[in-house]
Amino acid sequence: MSKYPTPVPAEVPISGGGGGPLRILSLGLPRTGSSSMAEALRILGFYRVHHGTEMILEGWDVDWVGRAAKAHFPSLSSPKEPRLQPFTRAEWDEVLGSFDAVTDYGCMFALPLIAAYPEAKVILVHRNIDDWERSVNEVIINRFWPRRTPVELLVRWLFWLAGVKQPLMNGIRQTFLGRFGAAGPDELRANLRAVYVQHMREIQEAVPPERLLHYKLGDGWEPLCGFLGKEVPEDVPFPRRNDAKAFGTMYDQIHREKLKRIAWTIVRYGVLLAIIVGVTLQHRRLAALW
Numbered sequence: 001m002s003k004y005p006t007p008v009p010a011e012v013p014i015s016g017g018g019g020g021p022l023r024i025l026s027l028g029l030p031r032t033g034s035s036s037m038a039e040a041l042r043i044l045g046f047y048r049v050h051h052g053t054e055m056i057l058e059g060w061d062v063d064w065v066g067r068a069a070k071a072h073f074p075s076l077s078s079p080k081e082p083r084l085q086p087f088t089r090a091e092w093d094e095v096l097g098s099f100d101a102v103t104d105y106g107c108m109f110a111l112p113l114i115a116a117y118p119e120a121k122v123i124l125v126h127r128n129i130d131d132w133e134r135s136v137n138e139v140i141i142n143r144f145w146p147r148r149t150p151v152e153l154l155v156r157w158l159f160w161l162a163g164v165k166q167p168l169m170n171g172i173r174q175t176f177l178g179r180f181g182a183a184g185p186d187e188l189r190a191n192l193r194a195v196y197v198q199h200m201r202e203i204q205e206a207v208p209p210e211r212l213l214h215y216k217l218g219d220g221w222e223p224l225c226g227f228l229g230k231e232v233p234e235d236v237p238f239p240r241r242n243d244a245k246a247f248g249t250m251y252d253q254i255h256r257e258k259l260k261r262i263a264w265t266i267v268r269y270g271v272l273l274a275i276i277v278g279v280t281l282q283h284r285r286l287a288a289l290w
Contacts, residue, residue: 021093022117024101024228027110027203028125029196031135033217034104035241037125040221041101043239044230050096052105056168064095066171072109073178089116108179110199114206121227122207124200126216133192144173145185 024046026037038049055062070076071084087095092113096102106113114122180195182188204212213227221232 022096022099022102022113022120024123025106025110025113025117025120026101026103026123026125027107027113028103028123028127028215029107029132029199030104031132031139032125032127034107034125036217036239037123037215038101038103039239039241040224041103043233043236044225044228046100048099048101050099050102050104050106055105062168062171065168066174068095068109069171069174069178072112073174075181076174076178086112087116092116105175107199108175110203111206114203121211121213122203123213123215123224123227124203126200126214129193129196132196136192137189140176141185141188144169144176145188 024041026034026041028034028037030052034051035053038051038054041049067084068087070081071086074083077083087109096106096113102113114120177183177188180188180191182191204214213223215223220238221236224230225232
């Protein structure tokens, strides 16, 4: 599958270094309308937008996720592990260098991206903090840290039995724990509001006012187009994409891939066991004849 997001008009070449370097950093935290913002940027001509759910659903490179989390959040590393250094501009270019803009998952590394791309314009999307907190709990935390029901425990046991690794799921969990300074889901929930406020403050302090747009959900095209120097699209409503649905689709796809691997492992070992049993029985028959 393509590394690049869609839709990309036919006249836009997908070759070489792509559309980079990054020109826009949309750094509102997840669950602040990031899918809608990504679609709005595409409508305005910034065709290659990096978004977390599309990164997974469209098969872009995800090997960097866990590595970036440990490199930028020291609390995630074990004392026995070698300390990874924060990503350099060159390393960020390897991940994001073919995109025009980044939104959603990239915001978890907001300050490193601001430092790596000092020429980029920054959009900070605001959402009512009560609505945001409720949405993060329902859409993200409850999915990535589900209640330990008998079915969930059975699935985890099957994963372990089949030797199924979960580098992407673990990388996403680590990123959230690291960014929100938490050791587990309960502490993550407790820290949501404080980190939201901290996130807004840190970005405002790190970005010069002329490169920063404070955007509230529902503001429409005018402030965004004015900031980016674009004409307001005629007869085109500002997109309202369902982030929760897209996130659910992404999570379900990750889960399906893991279940497929479990099924294949069970079939493979089942065939091997059948062969061993068959050979053993045949050996016993032959021994009985002799």
